[in-house]
Amino acid sequence: MKKQISICWLRRDLRLNDQAALYHALMSKYPVLPVFIFDPEILNKLTDRDDRRVLFIHNQLKKLNNELKVHGSSLLVIHDQVIPAFEKLKEEFDIKEVYTNHDYEPYAINRDSKVAEYLSVTGIPFHTFKDQVVFEKSDIMKSDGTPYTVFTPYSRRWKEAFFKLSLPEYPSELYLSKCLQIEPLSVPDLENIGFEFPEFNSAKYNISEDLIRNYHLTRNLPSVNGTSQISVHLRFGTLSVRYLVKLAIQWNEQWLNELIWREFFMMILYHYPHVVHNSFKKKYDQIEWRNDEKEFEAWCRGETGYPIVDAGMRQLNETGLMHNRVRMIVASFLCKHLLIDWRWGEAYFARKLLDFELSSNNGNWQWASGSGCDSAPYFRIFNPTAQTLKFDPKLIYIKTWIRDFKVDYLKPIVQHEFARKRALERYKIALNEIPI
Template sequence: MEQKVSLCWFRRDLRLEDQAAFYYALRAGIPVVPVFVFDTNILNDLEDKQDRRLTFIHAVLEEMQEQLQQENSSLDVFYGTPEAAFAHWTSKYSVASVYANRDYEPYARSRDAAIEKQLRQKGISFHTYKDQVILEKNEVLKDNGEPYTIFTPYSKKWYDKLTFFYLKPYPCKKYIAHLHRQPSVKIPSLKEMGFVAGKQLFPSAALPEALIKHYDTTRDFPAINGTSRLGIHLRFGTISIRALMQHAMQLNATFAKELIWREFYQMILWHFPHVVGSSFKREYDKIAWRNNTVEFERWCKGETGYPIVDAGMRELNTTGYMHNRVRMITASFLTKHLLIDWRWGEAYFAAKLLDYDLAANNGGWQWAAGSGCDAAPYFRVFNPTLQTQKFDKDLQYIRKWVPEFEGFDYVKPVVLHEEARKRALEVYGKALKKA
């Protein structure tokens, strides 16, 4: 009789230690086959055939494969739709059950529901676990059972709820002998999938402890190496949020708070999935955006005539990263100064950011536009000049990315700050009065 196996489906949890689904799959005692899908439902929408994130994922999978080969095991990687992947795997192996970690994005939820149904029809159980956040869904609610929409009370309740139980690591190595033994299965190359490997040095997954200790005083200055750069590792799960939070709580309360913001936005996405295409505060959908395509193009290229904005956009276009303070400045500029729909900017960041995460990106853009939960009020319009004086007063960041900004050949401002601010207040005020 053919040996029964379990499949552990890796998604945004690309590591072999302290990984919830992998731990529970191994502990169950049935030989475990780690699997991954290069999902064409997602990949077919990527316009950039040199998408750096794909290069990152591919490199991480190859590292995981090397680790698994040392255990005489292998990842089984499929290129296609998840439905086709599971049709393939359930014919290749005698599958008893499938293990995966929960993903809270709308596409992921519908995908998982479809796969669970497909597996159930074959008598295969589907088990999901919490892994990418410490507290999920309904674990942090108001006393009346409703979800929070303001961060500060949410974070207080989050801390009240937290015990070591939630931060405890999953000791996968303890059960690693329960992996299914098989020869290495070839991972499809980027070229076979129609992509080109991007030349990119990715940030280290090692926690920069000395940097984190001073995070609260350095994080707002884009010319300083003052942020962790761990976003891409959190996004794809190459580090454990539990391990990171334990370090954060010991090292710097401000850094820990940023990690809780990440959980807050995941919770908002779960309870209010309409934020994906609409404003959290519905009345903000009545704003009469100008949506000038020429001005949008100038913003995308970093040619607005506002050096701090242009520096941020050029950093993003060149590296796939943008400093968090500058993300706020560029987003405010697009939505307030140019009166361009926040969804345009959100989509541009989604295409370019290495650490793109739907919940955080959406939350950040709606915060800047004033339309989100716990957002900046609409009449708060960042002044790029004042932001520069506060956070890049020696112009180091600007000089790096916009070397021509002091010369005659630097572009003229696309709009004047005071005029743009006045126009934004009028347009926002008009729309919200109607509501």
């Protein structure tokens, strides 16, 4: 006779503490089997067989499995398309309910809709919960019921709503003994899902009171360890956003604002899914990009002759991360100095960033190009040299990532003033072609 169970389907919530879906599953009357599915629909789109994100997920799954073993349970990891994975689970278990947390990206919404339909046909309830954000979808709207498209009033309304909110608590870690008692299972090796073991330093974060209280003073200095490095942990849900917001409320409003920016971009993606492939401000799709492939390749390699740009790209290529201030500089340089379509840069970041999140990556690239909601005006063009003097005057960051650095190490790919004037002319022509 098959065991009657509830399934907690883990996705972007790879932790056992303060986890909404897991908590609700554990409160059900059936033992809970935590399941993670390595979905080929996602994996096959990854360009690099040594993608660091897959290793990060793999390492976290092993960690969760070891934690569950202490409670006599285990994590079941499946490598298959989602519907066939559930079909296999149904063959082995009498599944009474499935619990999972909301995801907001277009692929995930479509996938979850298909899973909900499949489970409905088979008579299995599908319960989903808000977990990776404080406010989602249409939680924060203007008084007329339409979405905000400017960050400042959105953040103001977010804060007003938060202080009226009783933040939910999901102490799932206290009830892990309710997980299904089974023989320990092993997490499949990376080779079994078509990936290699890349060189990888664990993504360490710092959410100490000292760092967060001083965040507004240090966040723009790439040579200083002045940022918390939580982005990858938010991306994969290894840290609870509710816990992080509580820290931010206590210690630093600027750090809180960065968490709110993340939810703002998620809300934009949910309400305006066209931004995945097109500019939020449609008139910006009229820009005639140069899209010089050799210049793009030089930018990717970190060989533009602009040290702050090249250091950032080399950090990205080597580690999968890049300092936030430098991300703005390199993105502006690609779009404005080289007149290369922001979508090219967005796609390269999507391929390389350990903390890649579609909504934030898209939102920030459109911000840099001027094409997004609440963007920098198109005539704001970062001067890489001025940015270096302001944020890395002793060249500490630059010399960290350009190890053979010397003055004039590479001839600049383009002169700043020439590029600035060219960008302004090209933008003006495009934006005047159709009514604003």
